[in-house]
Amino acid sequence: MMEVRSLSVVYPNGVKAVEEATLTLSPGKILALVGESGSGKSTLLYACLGLLPRGSKISGKVFFDHLDFLSLPEEEQRQIRWKKTSLVLQGTMNAFTPVLTMKRQFVEAMEEHLNLKPTDAINRAGELLKEVGLDPKFLFRYPHEISGGQKQRCAIAMALCCNPDYLLADEPTTALDVITQAEIINLLKRIVRQRNMGMLIVTHDLALATSIADKISVMHQSRIVEIASSEEIVNRPKHPHTIDLIRSLSMMEEEH
Numbered sequence: 001m002m003e004v005r006s007l008s009v010v011y012p013n014g015v016k017a018v019e020e021a022t023l024t025l026s027p028g029k030i031l032a033l034v035g036e037s038g039s040g041k042s043t044l045l046y047a048c049l050g051l052l053p054r055g056s057k058i059s060g061k062v063f064f065d066h067l068d069f070l071s072l073p074e075e076e077q078r079q080i081r082w083k084k085t086s087l088v089l090q091g092t093m094n095a096f097t098p099v100l101t102m103k104r105q106f107v108e109a110m111e112e113h114l115n116l117k118p119t120d121a122i123n124r125a126g127e128l129l130k131e132v133g134l135d136p137k138f139l140f141r142y143p144h145e146i147s148g149g150q151k152q153r154c155a156i157a158m159a160l161c162c163n164p165d166y167l168l169a170d171e172p173t174t175a176l177d178v179i180t181q182a183e184i185i186n187l188l189k190r191i192v193r194q195r196n197m198g199m200l201i202v203t204h205d206l207a208l209a210t211s212i213a214d215k216i217s218v219m220h221q222s223r224i225v226e227i228a229s230s231e232e233i234v235n236r237p238k239h240p241h242t243i244d245l246i247r248s249l250s251m252m253e254e255e256h
């Protein structure tokens, strides 16, 4: 179980980006974090992994299976970031090095974090690419030779390379067309179920959230204002901001 308790973040410029956020994430479940731009979703996600700019103030607790993550030394946090949890970012932001083939990037990650020999790392990388629906031949390409959707599949494969228990994803499909978006969402759903992982997915798209998540937490002005099952959020929203979000969704549907 991943547990976030009363997490608050103040950036060095004094912006209170997250206030008293509490949530839990169970194995095999998907929790979506939705809310308007600037409400603090990404900040909450990065804070859970101790990835905030220097000088930020963070209070509260983050537990990964009872491990008090934020109290650990930086080096242990770094290990856990790969082995227990993993991060998938928005397509365009993914940190693939442009001058290295995918093979090199996978092998380097696995040598460093799993101590694998290069041949074993290459085999494992090929298996991971198959798991995300790509031909292992993609290992021989450079990042610019791969489409946005395929790159996002590679990023998911990379995130799985240490068999993490939790996957945290920040707007993993925002840069993609709707068909590719649906494919990536289905892929994430399948992987989470097959591997019994917990996934926290940040999105500003409520329709997408309801299609993927077991539960939805709604963020508004740096606070989580409501957490409920997707069905409850859609049919019986309680907080005025959630009601506004649902209303804007149905207005968009009417316009189509």
Ligand SMILES: Nc1ncnc2c1ncn2[C@@H]1O[C@H](COP(=O)(O)OP(=O)(O)OP(=O)(O)O)[C@@H](O)[C@H]1O
Binding pocket: 011, 012, 013, 015, 016, 017, 035, 036, 037, 038, 039, 040, 041, 042, 043, 044, 053, 204
């Ligand atoms: N590095 C930073 N330093 C200072 N303030 C920041 C920093 N990053 C974000 N903020 C501020 O913190 C607040 C929350 O930002 P955050 O990026 O978490 O929002 P978000 O919900 O992810 O928005 P979006 O949907 O647009 O990605 C905003 O007011 C933002 O301006």
Ligand SMILES: [Mg+2]
Binding pocket: 041, 042, 043
């Ligand atoms: Mg964001």
